[in-house]
Amino acid sequence: MQDSALKLWALRLLLVAVVLFMMAPIGIVIVNSFNASAFNAWPPTGFTLDWYAKVLSDPNFRAGAVNSLIVGVASTVLVLLLGMPIAYALARFRMRGAGLLRATLFAPLVVPRVAIGFALFVLFVVVGGGLYGSYLGITLAHAILMLPFVVTILASTIGEIDPLLEEAARDLGATPLQAFRRAVLPQLGGALVVSGIFAFITSFDEVETTIFIVKPAVNTLPVEMYHYMEQYQDPTLAALSTLLILFTLLIALVVPFAVRGNVLLKMMGSGRQV
Amino acid sequence: MTTADLGGAPGRTMPRWLRLSWLMGPGFVLVVLPFLGAMIMLAAYSLNYRDDNGMGLGGSIWREFLTDPFSWQVLWNSVRIAGLATIFTLIVAYPTAAALLKVRNRTWRTLAYVALFSPLLMSVVSRSYGWLLLLSDNGFVNQMFGALGLGPYRLIFNETGVIIAIVHVILPYAVLPILNIMTQVPPIYGEAAKDLGAGGWALFRRVTLPLTLPGVIVAAEIVFALSISAFVTPSLLGGGRVLTLSRLVYDNIGLVEWGLAAVQAIVLLATALAALFVLERMNRATHAGKGD
Numbered sequence: 257m258q259d260s261a262l263k264l265w266a267l268r269l270l271l272v273a274v275v276l277f278m279m280a281p282i283g284i285v286i287v288n289s290f291n292a293s294a295f296n297a298w299p300p301t302g303f304t305l306d307w308y309a310k311v312l313s314d315p316n317f318r319a320g321a322v323n324s325l326i327v328g329v330a331s332t333v334l335v336l337l338l339g340m341p342i343a344y345a346l347a348r349f350r351m352r353g354a355g356l357l358r359a360t361l362f363a364p365l366v367v368p369r370v371a372i373g374f375a376l377f378v379l380f381v382v383v384g385g386g387l388y389g390s391y392l393g394i395t396l397a398h399a400i401l402m403l404p405f406v407v408t409i410l411a412s413t414i415g416e417i418d419p420l421l422e423e424a425a426r427d428l429g430a431t432p433l434q435a436f437r438r439a440v441l442p443q444l445g446g447a448l449v450v451s452g453i454f455a456f457i458t459s460f461d462e463v464e465t466t467i468f469i470v471k472p473a474v475n476t477l478p479v480e481m482y483h484y485m486e487q488y489q490d491p492t493l494a495a496l497s498t499l500l501i502l503f504t505l506l507i508a509l510v511v512p513f514a515v516r517g518n519v520l521l522k523m524m525g526s527g528r529q530v
Numbered sequence: 531m532t533t534a535d536l537g538g539a540p541g542r543t544m545p546r547w548l549r550l551s552w553l554m555g556p557g558f559v560l561v562v563l564p565f566l567g568a569m570i571m572l573a574a575y576s577l578n579y580r581d582d583n584g585m586g587l588g589g590s591i592w593r594e595f596l597t598d599p600f601s602w603q604v605l606w607n608s609v610r611i612a613g614l615a616t617i618f619t620l621i622v623a624y625p626t627a628a629a630l631l632k633v634r635n636r637t638w639r640t641l642a643y644v645a646l647f648s649p650l651l652m653s654v655v656s657r658s659y660g661w662l663l664l665l666s667d668n669g670f671v672n673q674m675f676g677a678l679g680l681g682p683y684r685l686i687f688n689e690t691g692v693i694i695a696i697v698h699v700i701l702p703y704a705v706l707p708i709l710n711i712m713t714q715v716p717p718i719y720g721e722a723a724k725d726l727g728a729g730g731w732a733l734f735r736r737v738t739l740p741l742t743l744p745g746v747i748v749a750a751e752i753v754f755a756l757s758i759s760a761f762v763t764p765s766l767l768g769g770g771r772v773l774t775l776s777r778l779v780y781d782n783i784g785l786v787e788w789g790l791a792a793v794q795a796i797v798l799l800a801t802a803l804a805a806l807f808v809l810e811r812m813n814r815a816t817h818a819g820k821g822d
Contacts, residue, residue, distance in 0.1 A: 263730070267629035274626045274701075275645040281660025281698065282652060284670060288663055296663055298670055338557035345553040349546075357554070364565055368759030368802055370776040371795035375568035378575050378788060383567075400565045403557065432549075461653045464761045464776075468783065481655045485766055489662060497656035504651045 282501065289494035296491065307495035317496060320480035326391060327476060328459040331398035335406050335455050336448060338399070343410035344436070348419065362404045372400065373468030380469060389471030397469055398459040405458075406451045413447035414440065453507055460504075575792035591789040595797070605797065608774040611689060611764065612757035612805075615696040619753050620746060622697070623704035627712055630705070647702050654699060658766040661695040662686055665767075687769035695763045700756050704749040711745025740816070747813045754805050759798060775801075 292302030311317055342361070346354070364372060376397050380388035387393035417440055425435035463478045470479055477500075485493055571579075577587045595601050626646070633639040649657065664670050665685035675681035685691050715738070723737045761776040768777075775798045782791035 260730070264632065267625060267632055270625050271629040271633070271642060274622060274629075275642060278649050278698065278701065279645055280664055281657050282649060284663050285656060285660040296666070296669075298663070298668065298673060335561075338561060341553040342557045345550055349550060351550065360558075360562055360566065363569075366755065366799075366803060366806065367569070368755075368776065368795075368798050370759060370761050370779050371572065371799050372565070372568070374779050374783065374791055374795045375572040376564075377783065378571045378792070379564065379568040382571060396561070396564060399561050403561050457651060463655060464759075467761075467780070478653055478655055481653070482762060482766070485655060485659055489659070493656070493659045494663075497653065497659060500653055500656060501651075505648075508648075508651055 285494045285497045286501070288491050289498045291491050291494070294490045296489065307491045308499075310492050311496045311499065314492070316475070316480055316484075317477065320475050320477035323391075323394075323474050324460050324477040327394045327398060328456045330391065330395045331402065331459045332452050332455040334395060335399045335402045336452055339403055339406035339451075340410055340444075340448075342403075343407045344414055344440070346407065347411045347414040361407060364400055365404050369401065369462075369464035370468075373397070373465035376400075376465065377468040388469060389474055391474065393469050394466060394474070394476065397465050398455075398462060401462065401465060402455040402458060406455055409447050409451040409454075410444065413444060417443050457504060457507060572792050572795060575788055576796055578789060580789075591793050595790065595793045601794075601797075604773050604775055604778055605801065607772070608758055608776070608798070609801065611692060611696070611772070611774065612754055612760070615693050615700065615757045616750055616754045618693065619697050619700050619704045620750060623701055623708055623749060624742075624746065626701075627705050627708040630709060631712055646705060649698070650702055654762045655766070657698060658695055658763055661691065661698065661767060665691050665694065686767060687771050689768075689772055691767040692764045692772050695767045696757050696760055699760075699763060700753040703752045703756065707748040707752065708742065708745045711742050711748075715741045743816045744813055747809055747816065751806055751809045751813075754809070755802050758802050758805065 287300065288296060289307055290303050290305070291297070291300040292304040292306075293300065345351075346358070351357070376393070377388070380393050387396070421439040422435045425439045426432070430438060461478055462476070463482050466476055467479050467482065470476060475483070481493065481496065574587070576591060577589065578591060579587060630639070630642060630646075633642060662669075666672070667682055667684070667686075671685065672682040675683065683690075685694070719737055719741065720733060723733050728736065759776055760774070761780065764772050764774045765777055765780075768774075775794050779791045779794045779798065782788070782794065
């Protein structure tokens with residue numbers, strides 16, 4: 257179809273404007289992390305690496321980073337281990353009441369994260385058992401948020417794998433577990449990596465549920481950042497954000513090597529916190 | 531009987547329900563059950579349940595919330611902010627998706643995609659901080675305005691800043707479904723309309739927009755749900771001066787008003803569900819209209 261030159265240029269101009277809008281906060285954060293002015297003077301008054309030194313030596317941020325790493329890895333492993341068999345069952349079994357099962361499974365997607373956070377807070381306080389403010393509690397909370405996404409990605413991938421392969425393996429004498437390991441798992445690698453990375457990054461960034469269930473002693477990094485920013489707005493946050501951008505980019509670079517088909521689109525189509 | 535049969539036999543004789551329980555049970559017991567338990571506790575707390583007074587349930591907190599004009603004011607704030615953010619986002623996302631599809635050069639297209647979607651990987655706290663720098667009284671944006679002899683404008687600690695920052699977070703989620711449906715519309719429809727004499731505007735209004743409307747509604751569902759439940763962005767960009775329901779829930783924990791926080795969390799959930807319901811009805815209507 258032929259478009260008028262005017263329309264084409266208008267669309268291009270808009271795209272450039274939108275790209276600038278999307279990159280603007282990232283750009284300014286990176287530049288400001290080297291700003292010598294503690295009051296974020298713009299344009300920057302000079303170049304310094306002091307803010308990086310300050311972040312790296314801050315005990316609260318360091319503890320937060322360690323906590324976030326522990327919870328991120330734990331919740332990712334948990335959600336993959338529990339999500340994979342559920343995805344398999346949803347993809348391979350026709351069952352009565354499947355609608356209800358799905359509705360319960362995907363319910364956390366429509367509940368605002370703040371509501372989930374507060375609900376878990378009262379549950380943890382009532383049940384006790386050291387869930388409130390512990391690694392266990394935060395890991396469970398993150399697993400609740402991530403399970404629907406992980407199951408969706410894995411179930412759609414398993415659905416695309418020919419069940420005949422597995423049946424052939426079974427006919428040749430494999431147990432169900434062996435058949436799964438030999439005939440399904442190898443083709444699931446990409447989806448596992450993508451959903452694992454997605455789960456980890458989400459856990460690593462999570463504030464809106466987590467903030468309700470942490471105690472000051474086990475603040476995760478983003479919650480620590482949130483509280484810091486409520487009080488101070490100096491470039492310490494810029495330096496920390498820049499380090500985090502580098503860290504996430506490093507993890508995300510693995511994605512293009514692992515993605516098959518439109519897994520990435522499915523992943524992006526799912527919601528995240530605002 | 532061969533050994534092969536023996537190997538396969540135990541799995542086959544294991545009853546279906548048992549296999550399903552093994553597959554789904556652990557996930558449901560360890561993750562789904564606590565979630566449901568938490569939701570039940572939420573409902574209980576909104577009905578006066580407290581640890582110490584046992585199960586003396588009642589609706590007094592609900593009455594208190596629903597009769598307080600302040601609650602309605604905050605609810606309206608939340609809906610207005612989410613609604614405006616959704617509308618602005620859709621207005622920008624639609625032509626952005628169209629523009630993306632027009633980029634022929636592979637390198638440019640990849641770069642545009644990366645620029646649009648990579649901010650998803652950035653923490654919302656970092657992004658709020660970035661917007662605070664950009665929009666502050668003598669920040670980058672106001673200095674640009676100053677160079678043009680305008681401003682300075684108050685762009686942070688009010689709804690303007692909150693909406694700008696929310697749009698930044700939700701825009702990628704709106705572009706994707708619209709992009710998705712645009713690639714599904716066969717270009718032949720547009721050509722046919724042109725052959726029949728439809729001009730640019732008529733072509734868009736009578737052919738392109740109706741065909742892509744379902745994608746726009748899906749986008750609206752996703753981004754409204756994300757904006758109404760937003761917490762970090764309105765808190766940090768609003769600087770405590772923009773009150774939303776999500777913010778009240780958090781504040782009331784500090785004030786040990788757990789019952790009230792529970793009511794507010796449920797109202798937040800109900801609002802999100804109501805919007806979803808309305809948009810889903812619209813979606814059905816657009817599909818039904820296709821028969822005409």
